[in-house]
Amino acid sequence: MRFLILLSLVFCTLSAQCKEYLQHIVNDQGLTVVTDEGQFQLSFINPSVVEVVWLAPSADKPSFSLPDNLQKSPALLTETDNELLYKTADFNVRIQKSPFQLQYFYQDNLLVEEQNGFSAQENNFLLSFKLTDDEKLLGAGERVLGMDRRGHRLPLYNRAHYGYTTESEQMNYSLPAVLSSQKYILVYDNAAKGWIDLGKTDKNTLQFEAVGGRQAYYVVAGSTYPDIVKNYVAVTGTQPMLPRWSLGYLASRFGYHTQAEAEKTVSLFSKLDFPLDAIIFDLYWFGKDVQGHMGNLQWDLTAFPKPVEMINNFKQQGINTVLITEPFILTTSKRWQEAVDNNVLATNKQNQPYTFDFYFGNTGLIDVFDKNAEHWFWQIYKDLMKQGVAGWWGDLGEPEVHPADIRHARGSGDEVHNAYGHQWAKMLYQNQINDFPNKRPFILMRSGFAGSQRYGMIPWTGDVSRSWGGLKPQVELSLQMSIMGLAYTHSDLGGFAGDNWDPELYLRWLQYGVFQPIYRPHAQENVAPEPVFHSKKVQDIARRFVHLRYQLMPYNYTLMHENSTTGMPLMRPLFFAEQNAEQYLDVKDTYLWGDAFLVSPITEPDIRYKNVPVPAGVWFDYWSERKIQGGETQSIPVDIESIPLLVKAGSFVPMVEVVNNAANYSSDQLTLHYYHDSSVKTASGYLYEDDGQNRLALQQGNYEKLNFSAQSDKRKLLLSVRPEFGSAQYQAQTKARQLTLTVHNITHLPTRVLLNGEEMKPKQMLFHPETRLLQLIFTQRNNQQIEITF
Incomplete structure (x- = not known):
């Protein structure tokens, strides 16, 4: 042993990368290990998640990705001559003393180990880990590279990629985090500009680099991939439920120039039988031109002479109004002097507003990290919400142009760049729930950081090319974000950039959109993104799929509830389908x-x-x-x-008839589909219902769940519907639900069907031999049992 220690010391001397243990301290904050290169604090922030912080560089740098005041989990420490073992029931960290090194084990399986751990080199911080030969690495945020990102060295710097197609190494939303085929998530908890090297420079080394920021990381473990994702979201925060209307069709383009144009578009949706839940206004709401007006943040009354009346008229039709905002205040805007006078802008070294040129004009940048600036910015939002605005679109929040040396309350531009959109979303979310506590926020943002989902962020995949090449990577992009908690990542349906019009491409994108979290066709106005402006053939096909989206609203809303309580994404990679499904890791x-x-x-x-x-x-x-x-x-x-x-056998799929928007949604007439097969012996599912808008519905008990189960053998199928009510009633709660239970794959007429032990009447049953469907129609009451004998 002495020889091995001496050999390791010689190697460390040559490589100048090793640390040596000196002592350790255990307290309420966890385990602190003192080495010759500083102190390192280890703590379990969940029994399956351990955090490591290099204290000296991070003493005054709180985490962006983790919520404040996160509770620590108890852990057990044991010691030998050359090792500390710090562990919970299934997860343990082996801390080698000489040279100092950390290894992570889950249920006695090695997940990952440090290569050199934390180190500093010139003006950069480094963090490295060993990779196994066949390890696959997913994650790192929005990139178009395939599901496995190993072999790439990628920038950690949020930056728009206009018109991208089938390859992109840098986009709006980078994440210093990976999900490994070794069954762990690793997050470098640092929002500064940097790089992630996934075995590019050294094929067996994963390395993070940053120009500054917090020096911390955490490792997330679990028995299965879904468990790992759930454990990650448990510590970074679950996504709050969105308003139900967010699942409907959201009309959007760049952009609606006038009130008359917006009202005409809305009327066409109604006339042509397209449901509509919101209209989203791009930057023309505050200025007639693209350039020169950003920062006005008030209605252009020439183009929109009666905005409050317009908003109210839309609301009476069940249609919500969403406005774009940006964090840039142009020196030519109406609010420039107000922003200067109120000291809300990020500054230069002379503590004066930092101004610079970009596409939209000469500008300053709101310092969303500053409390005074936050208050000023929020008052603008608050006044517009009092006018009836229902949701927000935060654009250019990378920020699109962000000087390295600009000064924010939390650091330089480079140090806080990747957290800017995150902080902006936090500002919006926290202020809205304080001032409008019962109203669910709707916050579209194209840039953020790890953990942004807890502030209700709805990311999209940027200014994608309106081409087949633009459509191809959209599933990959959403899946890569979903496994990191950002479950509402979606694309501009139909594509955004360019004037290409291909009806087949357009329809294929809208068809895919039925099964992505947000249904929002959006594009440059050269070609209309709304189906109501296209041919009857395009309208007829698109309408069928938009209607399907609305029929699936109870199913989709239940997915929203599941995501908000467990972290499970709506869009799930194929390797979630089975216990050990590594063969699907590359399916994109x-x-x-x-x-x-x-x-x-x-x-x-x-x-x-x-x-x-x-x-x-x-x-x-x-x-x-x-x-x-x-x-x-x-x-x-x-x-x-x-x-x-x-549809998988054993699935329950609740559906309703089409309505024109979520304001008229009701599950009074519910069709519950069960996909039966004798190979499935037991199955279960549920439906979650509330009023679709109260942010506190779950906490206040203003909800209802319908729990479904099935048991089958060769001769009999038993189905149950069991309601579960919260502690309080809610507005529009169903008093008497007519349920049509549609059982699929019934090959012949049953010999008997019992409802709560009594024979069902012939008029309550319909059998369709050509489609193998059995429909049972009854009023849904407490704990109903259906017995079908073949």
Whole structure:
């Protein structure tokens, strides 16, 4: 042992990278280890999550990614001559004393170990870990590189990539975090400008670099990939539930120039039978031109002469108003002097407002890290909310141009760059829930940091090319963000950049959009993004899918509830489908929508069949009811009116009839689909309902759940519907629900159907032998049992 220690000391001397243990201290904050290169604090912030902080560089730098006052979990420490063991029930950290090094084990399996750990080199901080030969690394935020990002060295600096298609190393939302095939998430908790090297420079080294910022990281463990994601979200924060209307069609373009244009668009949706839940105003609401007006942040009364009346008229139709805002105050804007006088702008070394030129004009930048600036900025939002504005779109929040030496309350531009959008969303969210406590925030943002989901952030994938190349990476982008807690990442449906008009491409994008978190066609106005301005054929196909989106609202709203309580994303990678499904880690164009649906968008023209990887189990083609055996790749036929869409046997899918918007949503008439197969012996699911807008519905008990279960054998199928009510009633709560239970894959008429032990009447049952559907119609009451005998 003495020889090995001496050998390691010689190696450390040569490499100048090793640290030596001196002593350790245990207190309420965790375990502090003193070395010859500083102190390192270890603490379990969850039994499956451990954080490591290099104290000296981080003493005055609180975390952005973790909530304030996060409670620590108790852990046990044991010591030997050359090792400390710090552990919870399943997760332990082995701390080698000489040379000082950390290894992470979960259920006795090595997950990851430091290479050199923390170090400083010139003006940069470094953090490195060892990689195994066959380890795959997902994550690092929005990039178009394939699911496995190993082998790349990537910038950690949020920056827009206008018109991207099938490859991009740098986009609006970078994350210093990876999910490994070794079953861990590793987060470098530092929002400064930097790099992540995923085995590019050294194939077996994962390295983070940063120009400053907090020197800390945490490792998240779990038994399965979904468990790891849930554990990560448990510490970084769950996404609050959005208003129900956010699941509907959101009309958007760059942009609506006048009140008359906006009102005409809304009336066309109604006239042509397209549901509509919101209209989103781009920058023309505060200025007639693209350049020169940013920072006005008040209605241009020439173009919008009666904005409050317009907002109220839309609201009476069930349509919400969302406004774009940016953090730039141009020197030519109406608020420039006000911003200067109130000291709300980030500054230069002389403590004067830092001004610079970018596309929109000469500008200053609001210092969202400053409390005084936050108050000033929020008052503008608050006044507009009093006018009836229902949601916010925060644009250019990378920030799009951000000088390295600009000074913020929390550091230089480079030190806080990646946290700017995060802090902006935090400002909006926290002030809104303080001043409008019952109203759920709606906050579109294209840039942020790890943990931004806890402030209700809804990211999108930036200014994508309006082309097939732009459509191809959208599933990959959303999945990479979803596994890091950002479950509402979505694309501008139809594509944003350019004037290309391809009806097939447009329809394929809108079809995919039914199964992404936010349904928002948005584009430059050269070609209208709204289907109401296109041909009858395009309208008819698009309408069918928009209607399907609204029929699925109870299912989708339940996914929203599940995400807000567990962290499970709405869009889920295929490797979530099975316990050990590493063979699906690289699948970037097929995914799960909740547990029930498998979706594989069409991303090429003139496709009649698509080869789709289908996980193990029995599945059904949603359109044809064809039974499909999983466990292998299947060739799925499609036409222009369909995409590959499968439903897993054992799934419960609640649906309703189409309404014109969520304001008229009701589950009084509910169709509950159950996809039966004898291979599924037991199954369960649920439906979550509340008023769709009260932020505190769950805490106040203003909700209802319908719990579903199934048991089957060769001769009998038992189904149950069990309501579960919160402690209080809520407005629009269903008093008497008419339930149509639609059981799929019933090959012949049952010999008997019992409802709570009594024979169902013939008029309550419909059997469709050609589609193998059995429909049972009854009034839903407490704890109902349905027994079907074959």
